[in-house]
Amino acid sequence: MKELAQLLNEMRQAGVIQEYALFGAVAQMRYTEPVATLDADVLVSVPDTERLDVLSDIYEFCAARGWRPEGEAVQVGAWPTQFVPIFSPLTQEAVDHADTADFEGVPLRVVRAEYLAVIALSVGRAKDYTRIVALLEAGSITREDIAALAARHGLAEAWQRFESRFLT
Amino acid sequence: MSDTHDLLKRQALWQKARKDLSWSEKVRMAERVRATILKWRAKGDHQRPQ
Numbered sequence: 061m062k063e064l065a066q067l068l069n070e071m072r073q074a075g076v077i078q079e080y081a082l083f084g085a086v087a088q089m090r091y092t093e094p095v096a097t098l099d100a101d102v103l104v105s106v107p108d109t110e111r112l113d114v115l116s117d118i119y120e121f122c123a124a125r126g127w128r129p130e131g132e133a134v135q136v137g138a139w140p141t142q143f144v145p146i147f148s149p150l151t152q153e154a155v156d157h158a159d160t161a162d163f164e165g166v167p168l169r170v171v172r173a174e175y176l177a178v179i180a181l182s183v184g185r186a187k188d189y190t191r192i193v194a195l196l197e198a199g200s201i202t203r204e205d206i207a208a209l210a211a212r213h214g215l216a217e218a219w220q221r222f223e224s225r226f227l228t
Numbered sequence: 229m230s231d232t233h234d235l236l237k238r239q240a241l242w243q244k245a246r247k248d249l250s251w252s253e254k255v256r257m258a259e260r261v262r263a264t265i266l267k268w269r270a271k272g273d274h275q276r277p278q
Contacts, residue, residue, distance in 0.1 A: 093246045094254040096261045
């Protein structure tokens, strides 16, 4: 993970990406118990979103440093890493408001707990719902935090459905 | 029954305590779990016996 942190910082410094933030299960572990996961997910904001091959500069940058593609990911150190371009106002805001954590002496930007929960709500797979419950159980966020953010991003109904299905 | 209840309670507390480990330690734990899963997959141990 330290290799990934270094790579992401270099990538931003080189202008290949404008900004990044780790999300998904690896980010979740900052707030909860450790969870099993096979890959690391990174939200990236890229300079030119109109291009069809929006990730090609990222893949080239990785390859030049010896990190090769493996399926839909790039193997960086121990972690197959998926680069996900910002895909909604919610994910843009999540990257804008990410925390800069310290990972073994290297700064690493991480999506905050409330954004992880609401992104999970918007995606809506079983494992995403599990993530929301884990974040709530860990006490890293409250139902009110989620409700407020969900409402701002048009997910108030989805949150109400989630609450009545899993939290009552 | 109450012994089992106490044991489960202690186990739950122990599991929850892992939340307070450092992030890097939790990521290292996840890396070990991941390596084990990949080993099982490579050996085909994840398949149910016929």
